[in-house]
Amino acid sequence: MQSQFRHVALIGKYQAVGSGSTGASSRRAMEDIAHFLHAQGCEVAFEAETARNLGITGHAMLDVDGIGAQCDLGLVVGGDGTMLGIGRQLACHNVPLIGINQGRLGFITDIPLEGYQAVLLPMLHGAYEEDRRSLMQARVMRDGHCVFDALAMNDVVVNRGATSGMVELRVEVDGHFVANQRADGLII
Known part of the structure; x- marks a missing residue:
């Protein structure tokens, strides 16, 4: 079954750096998620600053306006602060966001990184309930x-x-x- 989302943007933690064990772990997680999305038939682009900061190459890179124009889903990997920041920037583009928690709290990025595939797969195929946030x-x-x-x-x-x-x-x-x-x- 094909994903209902065709073009997905991967957005990481603001100013995350790809060096050191935490950065390498973030880079591996993002690349793993990109591979998973490709396997579901999605085209994947990285938010440009995320890709640069983590040293990710070999994928399309888009700025916020590019994500708004070309993507039908933003997958945010980080914490609530990451979700709030990109949510503000993408609000005028009406791109839905799903959050995978790589932070501490996870109130709005509530999908745990460990085992994200089991939660994300049904969502990609339309099994989700939309939660609209006021601005x-x-x-x-x-x-x-x-x-x-x-x-x-x-x-x-x-x-x-x-x-x-x-x-x-x-x-x-x-x-x-x-x-x-x-x-x-x-x-x-």
Whole structure:
């Protein structure tokens, strides 16, 4: 039976390095997953930074926009931070993501690396339940100008940065005033 996903992007831990025992282990895991996906009839591309950092060659490499344009699935191998980061970047492309946990927590990258094949195989053939996540858009305005604008999947953290003392924050949701806040920062 052929996978319902034809072109899969493999995305690894942000700034993972291929040297040392941990890096070699990550590289082996990624190459093993690529081989497994090929055996299921999938075309595999590596996220370009992942491939460079791990020293992976011999596979197609795509940046985030390329993944968004060419892939119908992103397979994230890392921890929740890796999933949150790439989820933010790929949100505008509407590429579904599946997470294989190579981190510590695994709340949203909940497929264990050991034995991933048994869980991933049925998913590739359509046996999964989609879990859509809400996104927040955060903007930091200073003197009427936007100085920061980003999407967030889990939370938004605004802090004072390197300055001393507290910051004054005006919080609005969908353009409606919520609160004025003097604090070291704010987590939403």
